[in-house]
Amino acid sequence: MSDAIDFAPLQPTAPAPAESVELERLTDVTVEVSVEIGRTTMTLGDALALGPGSVVGLHRMAGEPVDLLVNGRVIARGEVVVIDEEFGLRVTDVAGPRGAAGEEPAPAAEAPVAEAA
Template sequence: MDTVDTVNEASLSAIMQIPVAVQVVVGTATLPLSDIAALHAGSVIHLDQTFSAAAIILVNGKPVAKGELFVTEGADPRMAVSITEIISPQP
């Protein structure tokens, strides 16, 4: 392996360690500001997605995949998402 390959491999390794924000979107809603101001504990916001619709996985705000939500098993159950589809990048 020559020096250029070693540098490229080291650079790629460093880049792969950069943290990125991952979000899972289960739905959205558009509300007038008056409705937002009136929110309180117990308020319900109706989302645009049906319960069975795929969640959208965003990486740094860009959609990269779709998935299904589930709850993990064990002593400390957590919400999780199982990837069902990779979204092709948009130009």
């Protein structure tokens, strides 16, 4: 026969100061940053047939936010802007450290992004 044991609910704790110190040491690490406007799939034959004037449709609506990726993972979304004749990105939404709902960040075009506050 066993008796039930009641435990007090767990309370969230603040991150240990050591974590922020470790993160501080990584701020000078160089990462690849890219902006993805969309993706599609096609057969190898269709890809080989591409040439000047070919048009490739992407699975993203015009005017929809584009993805900002760091090392292949979506970290934010935003809108394309022009800065002195070069493209840029105005960030509109930023993902949390593990995605919007605490899950692992998904590959491009699939990652959830938290609304900007």
